[in-house]
Structure formats: C-alpha cells, structure tokens
Amino acid sequence: MRFLFKTDYDQDIRLAKHSGYYWSYGALIIAVILVPFLLDSYYVGQMTQLYIVATAGVGLMLLSGYTGQVSLGHAAFFGIGAYTEAVLTGNGLSLPFMDEPIVFSFFLSFPLAGILAALAGIVIGIPALRLTGIYLAIATFAFAIVVEEIFSRWESVTNGYSGLLVEYVEIGNLTLTDGTPFYYLALGVLIACILFTLNLLRSPTGRAMMAIRDSEISAQSMGVNLAKVKTIAFALSAGITGLAGALFAHKLGFLSPESFTVFQSLELLVLVVVGGLGSIHGAIFGAMFVLALPQALAIMKDYLPVEIAETPGFEPLIFGLILVLFVIFEPHGIYGRWLKVKLYFQMFPLYKKATFKRQKSYMKSERLK
Amino acid sequence: MLEFLQLVIGGVSIGCIYALVALGFVLIYKATEVVNFAQGELMMLGAFFAYTFISIFGWNYWVGAAAAIACMFVVGNLTDRVILRPVLGQPQFAIVLVTIGFGYIARSVAGMMPGWGTETYAIETPFSSEGMALIPESMGTLVIAQTDLSVIVATILFCAVLYAFFTYTKLGVAMQASSQNQLASYYMGVPVKSVFSMIWGISAAVAAAAGILLAPTTLIDTSMGFIGLKAFPAAVLGGFGSIPGAVVGGLIIGIIETLAGFYLPPGFKNVAAYVVLLIVLVVRPQGLFGEKTGKRV
Numbered sequence: 045m046r047f048l049f050k051t052d053y054d055q056d057i058r059l060a061k062h063s064g065y066y067w068s069y070g071a072l073i074i075a076v077i078l079v080p081f082l083l084d085s086y087y088v089g090q091m092t093q094l095y096i097v098a099t100a101g102v103g104l105m106l107l108s109g110y111t112g113q114v115s116l117g118h119a120a121f122f123g124i125g126a127y128t129e130a131v132l133t134g135n136g137l138s139l140p141f142m143d144e145p146i147v148f149s150f151f152l153s154f155p156l157a158g159i160l161a162a163l164a165g166i167v168i169g170i171p172a173l174r175l176t177g178i179y180l181a182i183a184t185f186a187f188a189i190v191v192e193e194i195f196s197r198w199e200s201v202t203n204g205y206s207g208l209l210v211e212y213v214e215i216g217n218l219t220l221t222d223g224t225p226f227y228y229l230a231l232g233v234l235i236a237c238i239l240f241t242l243n244l245l246r247s248p249t250g251r252a253m254m255a256i257r258d259s260e261i262s263a264q265s266m267g268v269n270l271a272k273v274k275t276i277a278f279a280l281s282a283g284i285t286g287l288a289g290a291l292f293a294h295k296l297g298f299l300s301p302e303s304f305t306v307f308q309s310l311e312l313l314v315l316v317v318v319g320g321l322g323s324i325h326g327a328i329f330g331a332m333f334v335l336a337l338p339q340a341l342a343i344m345k346d347y348l349p350v351e352i353a354e355t356p357g358f359e360p361l362i363f364g365l366i367l368v369l370f371v372i373f374e375p376h377g378i379y380g381r382w383l384k385v386k387l388y389f390q391m392f393p394l395y396k397k398a399t400f401k402r403q404k405s406y407m408k409s410e411r412l413k
Numbered sequence: 414m415l416e417f418l419q420l421v422i423g424g425v426s427i428g429c430i431y432a433l434v435a436l437g438f439v440l441i442y443k444a445t446e447v448v449n450f451a452q453g454e455l456m457m458l459g460a461f462f463a464y465t466f467i468s469i470f471g472w473n474y475w476v477g478a479a480a481a482i483a484c485m486f487v488v489g490n491l492t493d494r495v496i497l498r499p500v501l502g503q504p505q506f507a508i509v510l511v512t513i514g515f516g517y518i519a520r521s522v523a524g525m526m527p528g529w530g531t532e533t534y535a536i537e538t539p540f541s542s543e544g545m546a547l548i549p550e551s552m553g554t555l556v557i558a559q560t561d562l563s564v565i566v567a568t569i570l571f572c573a574v575l576y577a578f579f580t581y582t583k584l585g586v587a588m589q590a591s592s593q594n595q596l597a598s599y600y601m602g603v604p605v606k607s608v609f610s611m612i613w614g615i616s617a618a619v620a621a622a623a624g625i626l627l628a629p630t631t632l633i634d635t636s637m638g639f640i641g642l643k644a645f646p647a648a649v650l651g652g653f654g655s656i657p658g659a660v661v662g663g664l665i666i667g668i669i670e671t672l673a674g675f676y677l678p679p680g681f682k683n684v685a686a687y688v689v690l691l692i693v694l695v696v697r698p699q700g701l702f703g704e705k706t707g708k709r710v
Contacts, residue, residue, distance in 0.1 A: 108506070112506075114505070114506050171691065171694055171695040174694075175698055178442075178505060178509070179649065179653070181448075182645050183690070183691060183694045186646070186687035186688075186690045186694075187687075189642075189683075189684060189687045190688060190691070193683055193684045310513060313510065314510075317506075317507075357520065357521025357523075357525050357635075358525075359521075360518075361517070361521035361522065361525070364517025364521065367510055367513065367514030368496060368511055368514035368515060371500055371503075371507045371510050371511045371514070372499045372500055375507060
C-alpha cells in the first residue's frame, strides 16, 4: 500500500501522481505499440476501431463528463468530421470561380475536419449558453436530426443515400489509412487527444469547466465566465469528436448518412456513461464495452435456446438493460468498479464496503419558484 | 385558400397527437422534473394493448380502449416504482439515460411478445377514414375524416378531464403541490413518492390514448414510438412545464409540419419541427407559456 503525502499544491494536478504511473502506463504504451507485431491483422483493425471510438468518447467526455453539458447530438459532429475528410481528400473542394477542385492532403484535411466540427460546435454552443440541463439535451438532439437530414439531402457534396467512397491516403509508397500504419495513426491521435484533454483539465479553463459541472452559479460567483468556458468546451469537444470522425471515414471506406444517426449519438452517450462519467479512463473502458458488446452477444447467442437468440429485439434489449442497470447500480460505470477492485486489493484485509456508499440526496431542482 | 385550410385541418389532427404525447412529457416533467424519453414507447405499448384486446380477444372497441388505458396506467406506475425510484436524486443526466434505456427495453419486449412481433397491425375502429364535408358543396371541398375528428375531440376531452382533475380533486392538488416543492409538500403530508408513481401512471394512460387514436392513421408497429421524438419540439415550444403550452405547441408543430410538407421541397417536412425548436430555444428558451426559471445553488 502506498501513502501519498502531499506537501505542495502542485501535487494535486500532477499528471503522474507517483512513480507507479510511469511503470504501469509505460508498460501499456509498449504493449499497444507491439500489438501489430503480435496479433492478426483482423485484431489490429478492431483495435484501430477501438482507438477511433475512444477518441470520440474523449471528446464527449470533455463536454458531458467534465463540463456537465449533456449532448444527445454528438454523432452530428462525428459525421461532420467524417464527411469533411472524405470530401476534401476525395473530390476536393470546388468553388464556382475555380477551374479545378483543390484536393487536400491528409495533413491539411485532417485538422480541417476537426476545425469544421469545432465551428459547428460553436454554432450549437451559442444557443446552448442560455440553456441548461434538459433543454440543452433537446437542442443538441434537434441539431443532430437537422444535420442528419442535411447529409442525406445535400447530394452534390455528400452523395445522399447512395453513399460516398472514401479514398485511401498515400504518402510515397505507404498507404497511411490502412492496416498497420493506420493503427499507429489512430493510436497517435488518441494519445494526443488524451494528453491534450488531461492538460486542459489541469489548466484554469479545465478547472472552470469542472466548476461549471458542479454548480453553475457557484462557478459564476467565483468569477468564471460561463459563456466563454461553455463555448470553449463545446468547440473542443466537437473538434475532438470531429477528428475521430475523420479517422472513422477512412476506417469505413464508405460513408452514408445512416452511419451518423441519433442512435449513434445515443451509443456515444452510453459509452461515456457505462465507461464512467468524469474520467478519461471511462472513455476507453466505454469504447471497449461498446465494441465488445455485439461480439459478446453473438457468442452468447450460440449458447442460448434458439427461440430467444433468434428474436430480432434481443440486442436492443440487452443494450437497454445494461444502460438501466448501470445507472441504477453503478453510476460511476466500469471505471468506478475498477477503482473499487483496486482499492480492495490495496486495502486488502481492511476494505470497508461503505467507502463508496452513495449519499442520500434530494433531487436538486433546476427551477426556482 | 381552401387548400390551405384543408392542410391546416390535417395539421391540427396530427398536432393533437403530438399534443397528447407532449402532455405526457409535461405531466411528468412538471411534477418530477424528469424528462421521459420513452414517452413514445409508452404510446406504442398502449396501442399494442388495445390491439390485443380488440383484435385478438375480440372485445368491443370502447371496452378494449378503456382496458388498454387502464393497463398502461399500471405499466406507468410500475415503471416509476421499479426503474425511476432508485435513481431519484441523481443528476438529470442519469435519469434521461434511464428513460432512454427503458425505451429500448420496451421496444424489444414488444417485438418479442407472442402475438405482437415486429409486423404492422391495424385495429378495427368505429370511425371511418372517409371525409365529411365541412361546408356546403357549392363553396368548394373542405373535408375532415372521422378519424381526424375523433383525435381532435378526444384531445379536447382529455384536456378537460385533466384540467378538472388538477383543479378540483384532492389528489390533483397534491400533485401540483409536490411539483412546486417536493420537500415542503412532503412535510405537509403529501406522499410524494406515490404521487410521482401516480403521475407516471396518468402520463402513460394519456400516451396510450394517443396511441389508440393514432392507430387508424399510422397503423401499429414497434417503431411507432418515434413519434414521441416529434413531441419534444411541441413540449419545448409551449414551455416544458405548461399543460396548455403542450397543447398549443403540439398544434403549432402539427400545422407547421403539414404546411412544410406541402409548400417546401422534400426533406423539410422531417426537420421543420426541429428547426422551429432550435429557433424557439434561441429566441425564447422558456417557450411560449413557460415561466422564466432560475436555479438555486
């Protein structure tokens, strides 16, 4: 067991709290770097998918987990990133006064996808400044539906329901967006986003975000500029999700509006909640969960009686049940469970069950009468 | 002009359905500050109950409808007791997710039930879908279908009953009290928890009525609940906590949607309601009838 004696305020915000962090995360990084050498190409593809979904999860976590703003429309930002990337690296940007469309290189189109999603985030963030709680959720929901309709109707750019092919990106002889190079690209983007988010959360802006999550009025009275911080949170969250979307476009190879519906938004939200609200670990755990669930269900079906396994509503039922059970019994998600297990071993003979007992609380009213 | 009026009549009848679903949202939100994302699924379940009683068991339409509404009252009540009570006091976020999860469960359970399944069903109703002329033939054609008329009449009836319930009965007043201040009404002897369950029951019953009324026009299937998502704009437009607001909001959304479907290019019909919603949220977040709200620390 390790005791941390804090003698300095800096120790509160240090990324690595003690030397154990270097060992455990160092080992993890070496392990993920070695993955393409050890595993089948199928698993490398799955891991790539995992990193992309986790990146999107980090984006939503920043907004929902740390700033406390619910978004039911993150698939819209994901889709904006994906379509921007596909259009810019594919047909290119054509304007009326130009003879030939400009086809962007990946290193330009990729940040642009993020920036465009971030701009969309600001657009929806500005009305969101006046909204709290449930109104915000509904506004983002409406935004996602409008964006989905734009994807399917703006045929000159997105090709509507016929779908849009996404080109591979090649640098010299190397195909960047396929196989092992793509794996490292997605991993790099994920690590960069995580480090960015962690550092942001150590900064005054990040702490202001968490203050807003805990109480808007308290934050305001401590001098936090609500409008500014919320807009920043929306823009960064949408931007990170947009970057994930850009990678996702290459992963899919073929975009159609059906990939960016409200249900994808819900899946992202489930990812964040089941993983564990308010922790970056949660985003990764959640991504693992969301990707592993369909496969686990497929395996489970082999062992179930045919009548149950073959019914069409089986997967949504499990999905819904898991969502409800997690919120009722483990509101801190998989990460919360992980913390409990860790603490159990750290405290071994002295573990107290009541450590994580939830406080009884009344519903905090959002209304003032 | 007549064409326009005809469209408005169609819009009003769709709007009444939105209004009934929005009414369910508002009832729950007003009392418990929970937004029920599964309201549409409650409507779907209600319609399926009615289908079971009327088409499978062969009961009389009115008896079957009443039985379905009663069943949904129980379902709503149980939902609150089993699923929502454990998360009471947690952040809104958690509660929204629970209702979304419940929506998923309801949809797949309906799909798995023997006799229900994922196909599309129809209920036999005493109303015909033929049009009745509203003005003398010499002035042109302006018709309203009996099914549409039934929706409008039922909406008016339900609003009147709910209004009377909240104003004149002891239980209704207790509900109003607990929606204003849970703790204070608890101290005054209102059993807040069972009042909440009761509200959920009533809301589910209203949703079931909407489902039964909608059945002749859209038929019954498991994805029927997505109409619930259209009722959000209606509820927000009226101000989320206002019962007359929900009705007016529903009517406005219904009319706008029908007009957009006729006069604007395809695609606008699906998003018109949400565009209106976004505009309303920017211009007047508290809605048409909502009160300005603040938040305590």
